[in-house]
Amino acid sequence: MTTTIPKFAHLLIPLEDVVKATHNFANDNIIGRGGLGHVYKGQLQRSGELIKISALRLDRKHGGGVVEFWTEVSMLSDLKHPNIVSIVGFCDEQHEKIIVTTYEAKNGSLKEHLSNPNLTWTQRLKICVGVARALSYLHYDEGRDYGVIHLNINSSTILLDENWEPKLSGFKVSIKQSLNRMDRVILSEPIGTIGYMDPEIEKTKGVTHKSDVYAFGVVLFEILCGRRAYIKTGENKFLAGLAKYHYENETIPDIIHPHLKNQMSKNQISLSSLRKYSKTAYSCLKEDRAHRPHMLSIADELQKAFEKALNFKPRPENFVSLFFCILFFSLGLLTLFPIVFF
Incomplete structure (x- = not known):
């Protein structure tokens, strides 16, 4: 039947x-x-x-x-x-x-690659920008007279194709809301996955599109820290609280995943890219929904962080030695000093 x-x-x-x-x-x-x-x-x-x-x-x-x-x-x-x-x-x-x-998940879900040492900072940023654009489309697309509140944003519902482009899935509990009512609270039981749930749900007894913003902020820190939003055992079970503490104390480098931190150090990744990224992620986790940014703004800021990383041109590691190597080579004297400069 x-x-x-x-x-x-x-x-x-x-x-x-x-x-x-x-x-x-x-x-x-x-x-x-x-x-x-x-x-x-x-x-x-x-x-x-x-x-x-x-x-x-x-x-x-x-x-x-x-x-x-x-x-x-x-x-x-x-x-x-x-x-x-x-x-x-x-x-x-x-x-x-x-x-x-x-079939979009040729590289599995984001959850499987949070601590992947081969997933570069620029690739991670590209994933973040893609998800932010998808959420902006859900919340504000002008082609529809309603917005969509996803309510299931986590690293398991973000799939990765063969080019590491993100594909958002998991719409089983999503809600449609009139565009002119997107900031209104929709009465609801707590919805979402532990570690990603908007803390304002308990206070307001409902959700808004800013609930997606909070969950996405947690995902941004998962990508930076290389760990899940919630770990059952040990200290610091919840990543959101840990990330907020370190951002407010200006110690974010302490929680960046070691593989990613090492990768950043070796490649001299632009610190301004990291600063813009972490500031954006932190803003998503604001306790008061009214203080969280809209997804259009988040997508713009992440795009800027991505461009900063792409356009960063590192200074040569040993600029002085390189200068003298070129000088001596031009004078035909390099063969006399092979050890000093290499």
């Missing part, structure tokens, strides 16, 4: 096609396990073209999940942005509910 909403009928995909695409939901094709169910990779024939897909298969064993399913379908059917996952369609038959999107 199907419960498909008519307005989404054009996105329907036959169950047999999804079964074939995923090799009957083979375990070898599982690429993720989330709150709604398993995600499978596969290849689906659509309009004569074979495309790579991800298929989120709703786990109905424990009931529930139907509202979240339709929320995600509804959101993705309306959203078109290079930094947001693209829906292919969905299946709704024989008690199966499956959301099919293009």
Whole structure:
């Protein structure tokens, strides 16, 4: 039996096609396990073209999940942005509910690469800019008469394609809100992932688009510190509080991930880029929502930090020795002093 909403009928995909695409939901094709169910990779024939897909298969064993399913379908059917996952369609038959999107996570999720020593500072900045642009589009796109509050921003819902471009996913609890009411509180139970949740939710009994800003600020510090927002054991379980403490005490370098700090030192990364980045990340974590910036401003500031990193031209490590090497070479005397300058 199907419960498909008519307005989404054009996105329907036959169950047999999804079964074939995923090799009957083979375990070898599982690429993720989330709150709604398993995600499978596969290849689906659509309009004569074979495309790579991800298929989120709703786990109905424990009931529930139907509202979240339709929320995600509804959101993705309306959203078109290079930094947001693209829906292919969905299946709704024989008690199966499956959301099919293009396969975007060739490099997995951001969560898997927070401490990756090979992920450079400029690559990290590029990821941040992409996510900020996606959130700006959700909150303010002029092509719609409503904004979208994502409410599930974390390093697991940010996927990375083969070029390390971010693709925002995880719209199962997202909320639509009229553009002229984006600053109004929407009454809600606490929504989100531990470590990323807006502390104002408890005070106001609801959420706004600034709740996304807070969560994104936590992600920015995850990227800088190379660790998760919440760690179950040990000291400093919550990254947000730790990051705010070090920023306010001007000791941010103390919590930068060692691999990244070493990379910055070796490559003489522009400190002004780091300063602008950390200032922007900190502003997102302001206790009072009114003091947090809007996503358009955040995207602009991160773009500036990215450009500073790209355009930084380091001074030669030993400028004086290099100068004299060139001078002596021009005088034909370099071979007489091979040890002094090298």
